[in-house]
Amino acid sequence: MDNTLLKIEHISKFYPGVTALNDVSFTIDKGEVRALVGENGAGKSTLIKCIMGVEKPNNGTISLNYNGNWVSGMDALQTQAHGMFANYQHVNIAPDLSIAENYFLGKVPKTKFGTVDWKKMNEESQVIIDKFKMDVNPLAKIKDLPIAMQAMVTISKISVNKDIKLVIFDEPTALLENEKVETLFHYIQELKQQGVSVIYISHRLEEIMDICDTVTILKDGTYVDTKPVSEVTKESLVSMMVGREMSDIYDIRHFEPGEELLRVENFGDDHHFRNINFSVHKGEILGFFGLVGAGRSEIMRALYGVERHTTGAVYLKGKETRIRNPQEALELGIGFLTEDRRADGLALPLEIKTNVNMNSYDMISKSGIINLKREEERAEEFSKKINVKTPSIHQLVSNLSGGNQQKVVIAKLLCRDPEILIFDEPTVGVDVGAKEEIFKLIERMTEQGKGVLLISSYLPEVMGLSDRLIVMSQGNITAVYDKEQMKNLTEEEVLMEASIEE
Amino acid sequence: MNKKTSKTGVKHFYQTTEFSLIAIIVVLFACATFGTKNFFSEYNLMNLLKQCSITGVLAIAETFIIITSGIDISVGAVTGLSCMSVALLQSKMGVGILPSVVIAIIIGGVCGLYNAAIIYEFNVAPMIATLGSQTIIRGAVKIISEAKTISGLNKTFTGLGTGSLGYLPYLSLIWIVVAVFAVLVLKYTIFGRNLYVIGSGVEVARLSGIKVRKMFYSVYCLCGLLCGVAGVMLAARINSAVPTGGEGYEMDAIAASVIGGASLSGGRGAVTGTILGTILMVLITNAGTQFGMNTFVLEVTSGVLITLAVVVDQLKARKA
Numbered sequence: 001m002d003n004t005l006l007k008i009e010h011i012s013k014f015y016p017g018v019t020a021l022n023d024v025s026f027t028i029d030k031g032e033v034r035a036l037v038g039e040n041g042a043g044k045s046t047l048i049k050c051i052m053g054v055e056k057p058n059n060g061t062i063s064l065n066y067n068g069n070w071v072s073g074m075d076a077l078q079t080q081a082h083g084m085f086a087n088y089q090h091v092n093i094a095p096d097l098s099i100a101e102n103y104f105l106g107k108v109p110k111t112k113f114g115t116v117d118w119k120k121m122n123e124e125s126q127v128i129i130d131k132f133k134m135d136v137n138p139l140a141k142i143k144d145l146p147i148a149m150q151a152m153v154t155i156s157k158i159s160v161n162k163d164i165k166l167v168i169f170d171e172p173t174a175l176l177e178n179e180k181v182e183t184l185f186h187y188i189q190e191l192k193q194q195g196v197s198v199i200y201i202s203h204r205l206e207e208i209m210d211i212c213d214t215v216t217i218l219k220d221g222t223y224v225d226t227k228p229v230s231e232v233t234k235e236s237l238v239s240m241m242v243g244r245e246m247s248d249i250y251d252i253r254h255f256e257p258g259e260e261l262l263r264v265e266n267f268g269d270d271h272h273f274r275n276i277n278f279s280v281h282k283g284e285i286l287g288f289f290g291l292v293g294a295g296r297s298e299i300m301r302a303l304y305g306v307e308r309h310t311t312g313a314v315y316l317k318g319k320e321t322r323i324r325n326p327q328e329a330l331e332l333g334i335g336f337l338t339e340d341r342r343a344d345g346l347a348l349p350l351e352i353k354t355n356v357n358m359n360s361y362d363m364i365s366k367s368g369i370i371n372l373k374r375e376e377e378r379a380e381e382f383s384k385k386i387n388v389k390t391p392s393i394h395q396l397v398s399n400l401s402g403g404n405q406q407k408v409v410i411a412k413l414l415c416r417d418p419e420i421l422i423f424d425e426p427t428v429g430v431d432v433g434a435k436e437e438i439f440k441l442i443e444r445m446t447e448q449g450k451g452v453l454l455i456s457s458y459l460p461e462v463m464g465l466s467d468r469l470i471v472m473s474q475g476n477i478t479a480v481y482d483k484e485q486m487k488n489l490t491e492e493e494v495l496m497e498a499s500i501e502e
Numbered sequence: 503m504n505k506k507t508s509k510t511g512v513k514h515f516y517q518t519t520e521f522s523l524i525a526i527i528v529v530l531f532a533c534a535t536f537g538t539k540n541f542f543s544e545y546n547l548m549n550l551l552k553q554c555s556i557t558g559v560l561a562i563a564e565t566f567i568i569i570t571s572g573i574d575i576s577v578g579a580v581t582g583l584s585c586m587s588v589a590l591l592q593s594k595m596g597v598g599i600l601p602s603v604v605i606a607i608i609i610g611g612v613c614g615l616y617n618a619a620i621i622y623e624f625n626v627a628p629m630i631a632t633l634g635s636q637t638i639i640r641g642a643v644k645i646i647s648e649a650k651t652i653s654g655l656n657k658t659f660t661g662l663g664t665g666s667l668g669y670l671p672y673l674s675l676i677w678i679v680v681a682v683f684a685v686l687v688l689k690y691t692i693f694g695r696n697l698y699v700i701g702s703g704v705e706v707a708r709l710s711g712i713k714v715r716k717m718f719y720s721v722y723c724l725c726g727l728l729c730g731v732a733g734v735m736l737a738a739r740i741n742s743a744v745p746t747g748g749e750g751y752e753m754d755a756i757a758a759s760v761i762g763g764a765s766l767s768g769g770r771g772a773v774t775g776t777i778l779g780t781i782l783m784v785l786i787t788n789a790g791t792q793f794g795m796n797t798f799v800l801e802v803t804s805g806v807l808i809t810l811a812v813v814v815d816q817l818k819a820r821k822a
């Protein structure tokens with residue numbers, strides 16, 4: 001009997017000006033967990049869309065072995081009807097509906113009168129929620145949940161389906177905390193045992209080593225190779241992805257901290273965080289680690305003047321300062337790279353040019369009139385500096401890959417030349433190559449004497465880059481480590497501090 | 503590399519909405535010129551220009567709002583209010599031309615500020631907020647006019663509505679001034695750029711240090727002021743003010759913007775497109791009438807055109 005589940009044959013996909021996929025062919029067996037790796041722009045997301053029938057490839061065929069019959073050329077509805085499901089990179093669920101309603105979207109259980117069987121729906125949802133250890137009410141609205149929980153809902157939603165043949169996970173762990181990652185891995189193992197095939201996309205190569213059987217490498221839209229995970233190392237994978245060896249990407253130069261730039265005393269907002277004290281100096285990277293809900297992003301939002309704080313004070317270069325809105329924060333030299341670049345970092349329908357200049361138009365204009373030449377020059381200069389891969393600064397940001405979008409946000413930040421930079425999860429959904437560039441950039445910033453606040457949920461990253469590390473749990477600072485102490489620090493110790501309950 | 507786009511990833515001119523519109527307008531114009539007796543006459547062409555002008559100003563006002571991903575369906579009502587105000591001020595209160603015009607325009611601006619307050623402070627969807635104000639204003643117009651037609655406007659003033667500079671009606675002159683102003687604002691000012699950013703996402707705008715509240719008030723006020731201008735133009739053109747003045751104008755304004763390439767989801771829209779959209783809409787009715795087409799059929803044609811414009815746009819977006 002044929003053990004192949006999916007055949008991808010000579011797939012090509014062209015967009016105006018871009019070849020996203022070029023003659024890609026490979027097959028996937030039943031019950032196989034296949035990793036798909038490649039840099040941003042390698043064509044992973046496009047390939048997924050082609051497999052799911054969301055995009056139509058220009059050439060080639062994709063066929064599914066559906067109980068012994070080969071089916072090909074399916075559209076988005078047909079693929080789902082044939083047991084193919086995808087968990088996309090961007091949380092894609094109805095924000096105004098409850099978890100239960102989202103689970104059963106399009107397949108609502110009915111009572112014998114033909115009305116919605118709410119009881120059954122909620123009970124079955126509760127089963128899924130328990131299975132995924134989510135600890136939420138099935139009636140909770142999606143928009144009221146933290147983004148990590150939303151991501152978990154999209155993942156667990158797949159298990160509602162019966163007769164699953166193939167599940168695709170596109171960066172499922174980008175927004176998850178460690179414990180939930182475990183739950184996800186457990187679910188993937190379960191799928192595998194049921195004979196379901198899994199395509200797993202992640203930039204975190206450790207994960208791939210842990211849970212995948214085989215790995216397919218894509219580079220610049222072309223197929224490179226498929227290998228059993230047992231035959232590759234992280235280093236060999238990276239070199240196949242980018243065509244060069246991975247040095248230790250966290251190994252950046254550190255500098256002697258200078259004078260104090262920012263100090264926060266007894267900072268609190270009555271809700272998300274309390275009694276927060278820290279300071280950051282010139283040339284210093286201050287890391288923040290915590291699980292989701294620890295209050296790190298909220299502190300930064302309060303610092304940046306988006307939200308209010310109720311207690312404590314902020315000192316800029318020793319002087320007490322009130323920051324009432326983002327505009328004041330920007331004027332005082334604070335730049336903020338937010339966690340969710342699509343929701344609040346980028347103007348997706350607009351050109352790169354406008355995005356790069358977005359928060360610094362006052363610097364290139366006189367009485368409200370923009371110097372168009374300077375606008376273009378600055379967009380060119382900064383997108384080049386940060387290595388944004390695009391044919392032109394007039395390209396719409398919505399057409400860029402995730403990593404390039406992130407670079408545009410960083411370019412926008414640097415355009416104002418702030419002294420204090422807040423990076424909230426700067427490498428979420430960003431490939432190894434772009435990650436390395438971002439780290440180099442942070443290095444360059446500190447060399448210039450800027451102070452960096454770095455939030456990351458990815459321990460190796462935040463431990464590797466920071467000069468000092470603050471660990472938070474449930475709105476409190478539970479530990480602070482300096483460079484010396486961090487040398488002998490294990491990830492377990494940090495995780496312990498991050499999970500301290502009040 | 504796909505041949506359809508240039509190396510820089512920028513659209514060629516022949517791929518733009520503007521190019522398609524110009525092509526359609528030229529063809530229609532040619533057909534009407536050679537196919538009918540009266541279309542290409544001084545009288546009709548001047549009339550065509552005048553018909554365009556008032557809708558044209560409103561469409562530009564609407565484009566500003568649509569760029570921010572809002573919509574203002576009170577523009578017709580505000581036009582009617584400003585029209586009635588200028589008529590009442592001149593005929594019943596004996597106010598001079600300039601003060602009456604200024605007051606009427608300011609009234610338009612105040613209506614805009616009111617819309618902004620409801621939308622921003624109470625977080626009401628623009629469609630609903632302006633639906634409310636539209637109804638309020640329509641009622642108010644009938645109250646202040648006692649539901650009567652007001653005539654007896656200053657003769658010099660109404661000369662503005664009928665007169666022309668050479669072959670260019672004064673009304674069209676105003677339209678051109680407004681259009682040039684709008685093009686400059688959108689292209690060269692921070693205010694203009696910020697409108698597009700707000701249209702892409704209010705949160706993005708806020709975090710980029712844009713004073714979102716001020717922007718909302720400014721843009722709705724600007725829209726109101728332009729409606730005020732349109733109202734004054736209307737009064738001058740028809741030499742009176744009717745209680746139902748400006749009714750339905752909002753739909754023409756929205757249609758012209760959308761045909762011209764503005765996107766109701768925000769972040770997209772241009773004055774040149776809106777101008778061409780206006781001309782096309784008016785041209786279809788005008789040329790159709792010259793061809794002796796049934797008015798009801800013309801209405802259907804306009805509707806089909808609006809739908810087509812949006813569908814073609816969607817198809818293009820899908821391709822890109």
